[in-house]
Amino acid sequence: MQRDTLTADLLLLLTALIWGFAFAAQRMGNEFVGPFTxxxxxxxxxxxxxxxxxxWLDRRSVGKQVEQALKKPFPFWVAALLAGLVLFGGASLQQVALVYTTAGKAGFITGLYVVIVPIIGLFLGQHAAKGHWFGAMCAVLGLYFLSVTDSFTLAPGDGMVLLGAFFWAGHVVMLSWLAPRFDAVRLACGQFVVCAVIHLIIAFFTEELTMAGLRGAAWPIIYGGAVSVGVAYTLQVVAQRRANPAHAAVLLSMETVFAAFGGWLFLSETLGPRGLxxxxxxLAGMLVSQRSDMKAS
Structure with a gap:
């Protein structure tokens, strides 16, 4: 495996860890403020x-040099708007659904984007190796054992999570196309601004905001904003400049494993034999996918 590919894989795995821990923060945040807020x-x-x-990058002339070197197919604000709209779809559906459904079911259904990504890629002319498909199937089966109980039923929020999975898949594919064509940090910042503005507009008309609620949700918001958004989504954008979309989806799906670990660490949730x-x-799905890339390189 080439050094650049390994670096991208490690960045995607770190992104999955941060996002996994964010599930606990998101659930705690919903206890104090509305999901759109x-x-x-x-x-x-x-x-x-x-x-x-x-x-800082501009002062070092790094950002400006990258901007000048890239051949953009359309203005930057169009890329930021497109990425931000898709990000809003996935993030809003997931956050609202966590009010009505369990984190386990939400994790499993959201993880279906692992299968959706290579299917979307086929329509875009992208090739996914057999190892990627097998790795994705292992990951989905693992998500099932990890997140779904024996009495699987469709709760009120499950439909929203399922719809959100299509948005997350679209976001992975879109960033794989946009990231090599636009400055990664600026693209990340731009999509966050679009996503934040839409959420806040909806929150202004539909939710009540109090100082007590903000104080209670302060730490979940800080982690969900500065770390889960500011750090992790930027790592995703940077990593997907070199990662195969289907492979990236398998690695990012590891967030469910880290979500279970975060639940145990921060919320005293336990993980039984089925979860293990x-x-x-x-993990098998991730390793199979990585081995497929090693053979191809």
Whole structure:
């Protein structure tokens, strides 16, 4: 495996870890503020956290050199708007659904984007190796054992999570196309601004905001904004400049494993034999996908 590919894989795995821990933060945030308020503030915080990075890169002339070297198919604001709209779809559906359904079911259904990504890629002329397909199937089976109970039923929020999975898949594919054509940090910041504005507009008309609620949700918002958004989504954009979309989806699906670990660490949730089997299958899916890339390189 080439050094650039390994670096991209490690960045995607770190992104999955941060997102996995964010499930606990998102659930805690919903206890104090509305889902659109929570998402709006955290994406705004994520965008603000990138401004010093952009200015630092510009002072070193790195950002400006990247901007000048890239051949953009359309203006930057179009790319930011497209990525932000798709990101809003996935993030809003997931956050609202967590009010009505369990984190386990939400994790499994959201993880279906692992299968959806290569299917979308086929329509776009992208090739997924057999190892990617097998790795994706292992990951989905692992998600099932990890997240779904024996009495699987469609709860009120499950339909929203399922729809959100299509948005997450679209976001992975879209970034795989946009990231090599636009500056990664600026693109991340731009999509966060779009996502935050839409969330806050909806929150203004549909949710009540209090100072007590903001104080209670302060730490979940800080983690969900500065870390889960500002750091993790930027790592995703940077990593997907070199990662295969189907392979990236398998690695990013590891967030469910980290979500289970985060639930145990922060919320005292336990993981039984069924969950351990799911974690093993998820790891197997990741390793099979990586081995497929090693043979291809």
């Amino acid at each position: 929570y998402n709006g503030i955290r994406f705004a915080l994520g965008a603000v956290s990138l401004v010093p990075v952009i200015r 089997i799911g974690c093993g299958l998820m």
